[in-house]
Amino acid sequence: MSASNRSNTAPxxxxxxxxxxxxxxxxxxxxxxxxxxxxxDLSQLGARIELAQSFPVEGEVILHIGGLARYxxxxxxxxxxxxxxxxxxxxxxxxxx
Numbered sequence: 001m002s003a004s005n006r007s008n009t010a011p012x013x014x015x016x017x018x019x020x021x022x023x024x025x026x027x028x029x030x031x032x033x034x035x036x037x038x039x040x041d042l043s044q045l046g047a048r049i050e051l052a053q054s055f056p057v058e059g060e061v062i063l064h065i066g067g068l069a070r071y072x073x074x075x076x077x078x079x080x081x082x083x084x085x086x087x088x089x090x091x092x093x094x095x096x097x
Contacts, residue, residue: 019043028083029062029070037083039065046076046086054081061085 024039028049035055041048047063057078063071063085073085 025066027064044090049083051081
């Protein structure tokens with residue numbers, strides 16, 4: 001491809017659901033552990049959270065967002081204190097979006 005045919009624009013993000021930047025205190029429940037965290041990004045399909053301290057998280061978890069509800073989720077990725085969650089039932093958040 002020649003330089004004249006390349007576009008300098010970033011590719012359009014293609015997500016099924018709108019993501020919202022938020023700052024919501026929450027608790028992540030992983031087995032017998034309860035970890036304080038902050039929800040920083042939220043969509044109908046999942047959330048990005050920041051743990052108060054670095055701790056490896058795998059598998060099924062519950063995200064308890066203060067004042068809202070408890071959401072069953074699965075840990076998808078983790079980079080240090082940042083954790084990506086996928087919600088088990090995306091319809092549970094549909095009222096928020």
